[in-house]
Amino acid sequence: MRYLLSLLIVCGAFLSYAQDEDSLLDLLGDDEPTQDFVTAGFKTTRIINGHSFEINAHGVLDFKISHRFGYVNGGLSEMFGLDAANIRIGLDYGVTPWLNVGVGRTNVGKFYDGFVKARILRQQTGKKNIPVHLLFVSDLAITSLSTERMLADLGLTGIYDEFPIYNRLFYTHQIILGRKFSEGLSAQLMPTLVHRNFVSNSTVSNDVFALGVGARAKLTKRVALNAEYYYVLPDQLDHTQNFRNSLSIGFDIETGGHVFQLHFTNSRGMVENAFITETRGDWLAGDFSFGFNVSRVFTVYRPK
Amino acid sequence: MKKTLIIIAAMAACFGADAQGKYFTRDGHIKFFSSTPIEDIEADNHKVTVVLDEATGKLEFAAVIKSFEFEKALMQEHFNENYMESKTYPKATFKGEVKDFADQSFDSDTEVLAVGQLSMHGVTNDVEIPGTIKKGSEGYTLTSKFMVKPEDYKIEIPNTVRDKIAKEVEVTVDCNLAPLKK
Numbered sequence: 001m002r003y004l005l006s007l008l009i010v011c012g013a014f015l016s017y018a019q020d021e022d023s024l025l026d027l028l029g030d031d032e033p034t035q036d037f038v039t040a041g042f043k044t045t046r047i048i049n050g051h052s053f054e055i056n057a058h059g060v061l062d063f064k065i066s067h068r069f070g071y072v073n074g075g076l077s078e079m080f081g082l083d084a085a086n087i088r089i090g091l092d093y094g095v096t097p098w099l100n101v102g103v104g105r106t107n108v109g110k111f112y113d114g115f116v117k118a119r120i121l122r123q124q125t126g127k128k129n130i131p132v133h134l135l136f137v138s139d140l141a142i143t144s145l146s147t148e149r150m151l152a153d154l155g156l157t158g159i160y161d162e163f164p165i166y167n168r169l170f171y172t173h174q175i176i177l178g179r180k181f182s183e184g185l186s187a188q189l190m191p192t193l194v195h196r197n198f199v200s201n202s203t204v205s206n207d208v209f210a211l212g213v214g215a216r217a218k219l220t221k222r223v224a225l226n227a228e229y230y231y232v233l234p235d236q237l238d239h240t241q242n243f244r245n246s247l248s249i250g251f252d253i254e255t256g257g258h259v260f261q262l263h264f265t266n267s268r269g270m271v272e273n274a275f276i277t278e279t280r281g282d283w284l285a286g287d288f289s290f291g292f293n294v295s296r297v298f299t300v301y302r303p304k
Numbered sequence: 305m306k307k308t309l310i311i312i313a314a315m316a317a318c319f320g321a322d323a324q325g326k327y328f329t330r331d332g333h334i335k336f337f338s339s340t341p342i343e344d345i346e347a348d349n350h351k352v353t354v355v356l357d358e359a360t361g362k363l364e365f366a367a368v369i370k371s372f373e374f375e376k377a378l379m380q381e382h383f384n385e386n387y388m389e390s391k392t393y394p395k396a397t398f399k400g401e402v403k404d405f406a407d408q409s410f411d412s413d414t415e416v417l418a419v420g421q422l423s424m425h426g427v428t429n430d431v432e433i434p435g436t437i438k439k440g441s442e443g444y445t446l447t448s449k450f451m452v453k454p455e456d457y458k459i460e461i462p463n464t465v466r467d468k469i470a471k472e473v474e475v476t477v478d479c480n481l482a483p484l485k486k
Contacts, residue, residue: 023399024355024364027484028328031353036370040385057377183391221386222462256465257378299376 036126041133041180044259044295045092045100045117047214047228048248049267049275053133053178053188055119056094059301064090064104065294066270073286081289088270097303098122106270109153109278111170113271115139123180133188135176141271143168154200155241167198170273174212187215192230194273205236208277216252224252226263230276237277246279250291261293324359325483327444332479334367336452338470345379345469347372354479356444361405363418365398365477387459388425396424402437410439418448427457435477444481449474 042052045062056062070084078084090104090113100117121134143150147163171194178188190212199206212230219225230246237243250263266281266288267274281287332352338345350373353366369390374380384390400420408414413436422431435448451472454461461469 024326024357024362025353025366025397025399027326028330028353028355031330031368034368039381060377221460256382256468297378299378302375 033127035124035128038123038125038133038180041123041178041186042216042226043224043252043254044261044293046261046293046295047188047216047226048250048261048263048265048293049246049270050190050212050214050228050230050272051117051135051137051174051176052214052216053135053176053186055098055100055117055135056092056297058094058097058303059299060094061298061300062092062102063296063298064088064092064102066090066106066291067293068108068265068268068270068289068291071281071287071289072264086268086270104271106274108268108270109274110144111141111269111271111274112144113139113141131179133176133178133180137172137174137176139172139174139272141170141172141273143170155238156200169197170271171195172272172276174272178214184218185215187213189213190230192272192276194277196273196277200238204238208236209233210276212276222254226250226252226261232277242280243277244279244282246275247283257297259293259295261295263291263293264288265291326358327356327481328484329354329479329481332365332367333477334365335476336372336473337476338473340468340470343468345374347374347380347383349373352477352479354446354481355484356402356446356481358405361402363398363400363402363420367396369394369396369424387454387461393424393426396422398422398431398433400431410437410444413438422452425457425459429456442480443483446477446479446481448477451475 042054045052045054045056066088068086070078070081072080074081074083086108088104088106090102092100092102094100098119101115103114105112115137117135117137119133119135121130121132123133124130145153147160150168151160172192174190174192176188176190178186180186192210192212194208194210196206196208210230210232212228214226214228216224216226227249232245244266246265246267248263248265248267250261253260253262266283267279268281268289269275269278330353331350332354333348333350334352335346335348349367349371351368351371355364369388370384372380372383374383398420400418403417403419408416416435416437418433418435420431421428433448433450435446438445452475453472454469455471
């Protein structure tokens with residue numbers, strides 16, 4: 001009996017001191033599930049010419065310079081295109097965590113353009129699982145070319161008594177559906193509608209439907225390879241002008257606050273209506289240009 | 305009768321040892337600060353998990369890297385994507401113990417040394433971190449300030465931004481622990 005009691009006491013002693021050797025943190029159990037937003041699918045808000053599924057954060061101002069040289073087939077006398085320069089200067093701003101606006105001016109076509117870009121769905125895991133990014137972009141461009149220049153570019157020779165200002169307006173509406181598949185791969189689809197108020201003749205559509213596709217492969221932590229293609233559905237554009245689909249390929253290089261995008265593209269224009277519906281360059285004939293975009297972000301407002 | 309009482313008392317003493325409890329928080333605060341002539345970088349994490357076991361002096365911290373908040377959104381993105389690679393290494397942890405915990409009383413701010421392993425970015429190093437512990441009526445208060453070298457944890461800093469990030473980063477910890485009730 002005595003031995004039994006001693007045994008019980010000793011057992012009791014061991015029991016109370018036999019705390020598990022496991023991590024103390026395990027005692028707390030699992031953390032509550034949090035929302036894990038997928039970030040940095042592209043290094044900046046443009047792939048090459050068109051928009052990517054990334055937007056600027058609330059209070060962030062993005063200074064954008066887009067530069068395209070002339071066609072490479074200009075040869076040595078044109079320094080392979082370097083002698084010509086086309087530029088768009090723009091400013092994008094994050095108005096809310098899900099809404100960006102931007103303005104810009106391009107010398108090609110003398111366009112002034114402004115856009116709104118709204119994020120509808122944000123790719124995330126955790127508490128809520130959303131597999132894609134879904135955004136809507138709407139751009140309005142106005143050309144300040146002289147009427148004569150504008151008509152000449154369209155291949156028209158007549159004289160117009162009246163050329164109302166709304167003839168100069170171009171609207172682009174775009175849905176961006178994309179996904180960051182992994183650290184190394186992101187891709188997106190861009191069904192797009194470009195509406196031109198004024199077109200050269202009745203066989204040409206005012207409304208042009210196109211489907212864009214863009215992708216990026218991240219090569220190192222700071223360098224990515226991007227490609228972008230806009231396919232315009234047939235029988236919409238002026239077939240006498242030999243327009244082509246916009247195809248671009250380039251590299252993104254990121255340093256602290258800048259993203260440098262170096263690329264080749266067959267498009268001269270830098271506004272949606274221009275590069276989607278007015279691209280003339282034939283890659284196989286050497287009608288492509290070297291170009292670069294520089295993006296510099298500033299935090300001008302810190303949301304609480 | 306006396307013998308029975310003694311036996312019962314002995315058994316009670318054994319089980320009574322459990323009165324020394326565990327303390328925890330899920331809202332601990334860790335801040336880090338890097339200062340160079342070119343740029344200051346700082347971030348705060350207010351969701352740090354901390355557990356302290358009074359019986360053994362064991363102390364553990366866990367901080368989710370994505371919970372570090374920066375003033376600049378782009379800085380936070382670069383921190384996670386390029387430097388800490390938080391997709392691959394989501395947490396930083398400290399597991400160790402307070403040296404000579406049982407020998408000290410913490411009625412006032414008491415300087416202590418936490419000895420253990422600090423893990424982040426997939427690298428674990430043995431560390432000795434000085435700090436202060438005080439026990440109040442509601443629980444423990446822990447504070448500490450110490451330096452960490454990013455290169456000790458294989459955090460790569462490219463030459464172009466080498467001068468923007470200090471070689472030693474100052475880490476500040478302060479948290480209040482409450483008793484852990486099972």
